[in-house]
Amino acid sequence: MSRHDLLISGRQVTKEFGYGLKKTTAVDRVDFDFHEGEIISIVGESGSGKTTLAKILMGLLKETGGAVEYKGKPRQLKSHKERKAYWKDIQAIFQDPFSSFNLFHKVEKLLLDCIKLQGLKLSREEQFLKMKDACSFVNLKFEELYNKYPFELSGGQMQRLMIARIFMLHPKVLIADEPTSMVDACSRSTILDMLLKLRDENNMTIIFITHDVGLAYYVSDTLYIMQKGQFVERGPAESLILAPQHPYTRQLINDVPKIHSEWNLA
Known part of the structure; x- marks a missing residue:
């Protein structure tokens, strides 16, 4: 992938x-550069x-x-x-889809909120078509979902609905925190x-947060290996997996039999 403009650093x-003796450092003096259209x-x-x-990164902490x-300037x-302007550009998918939605709002309300966040003035028919297109993109039928509550859907349907929201919002950055951990292997591949x-369609930057080095290798341009709050290694996915320098990276790779056997890494 050719490098594009620096987006988040x-x-x-x-x-x-x-505080004091009970103070813990969760993130410890990390540096990073994430580019437009890059998968990290x-x-x-x-x-x-x-x-x-x-x-x-989301602005939640x-x-x-x-x-x-962000875009070369300190975040405001x-x-x-x-915050609202920032969240128009930066969205997230979390591990537990049910914690990401208000369970007392129906699917139609959840999708209409995406239209409101963008500030779009659409007719009722235009809103319906936009929501229907988003659901079609993730292989869901809006007509079967619009009147349901999140708790009436399966975990796989919820994950797809989260992606439908991303389809509607067109963010510049998507942070995906273990987005496939609650679905089966077939659904994982589809998601x-x-x-x-x-x-590919929106030149969106995707930042995967994962413990799965196998998944990271197959989808990413760049890997950042994190241990005890620090980045111990970083680089292009293929070269980092083929020639890991840090013992922790080697350990993560050795825990994935498929990568280990394919590349004969010690």
Whole structure:
């Protein structure tokens, strides 16, 4: 993939929780550069700090130290108006789809909110067509879903509905935190294909947050390996998997039999 414009960058980004003797550092002075249209995976075991970093990137957590820039400028997230503008460009899919939706709002309301977030003034018919197109993109039928509540849908349907929202919003950045962990292998492949198709159509940057180095290798341009709040290794996916330099990266690769046997990595 050819490199495009730098979109999000961070320098010495740090996040601490607690005070005094109880203080823990979840993200420890990390640097990163994410480009337009790039697929990045931040890979690490549970507790490595990757989800905390995802929340910082989303603007849901404020960094304790360091700085994050968006489009070459410091992010402005103090006011509701600034946060809303930022979230038009940066969206997320989380591990548990049910925690991402208001369970008391029907599917139609969840999708209409996407139209409102964009500030679009559409007729009722235009709204219907936009929601129907989004559902069709993820192989769902809007007519069968619009009057249902999230808890009436399966986990796979919820994951697809989350991607339908992304289809409607056209964000510049999608942060996908373990987006396929709650679905079966067949659905996992379908969801990944949908996300990659969105990248190709919209030149969207996708940041995968995952413990699965196998998935990261197959979908990513660039890998960042995270351990104990720090990036211990980074680089193009293929060269990093073929020639890992850090012992932790080697350990992650050795835990994936398919990659291990395919590349005969020690």
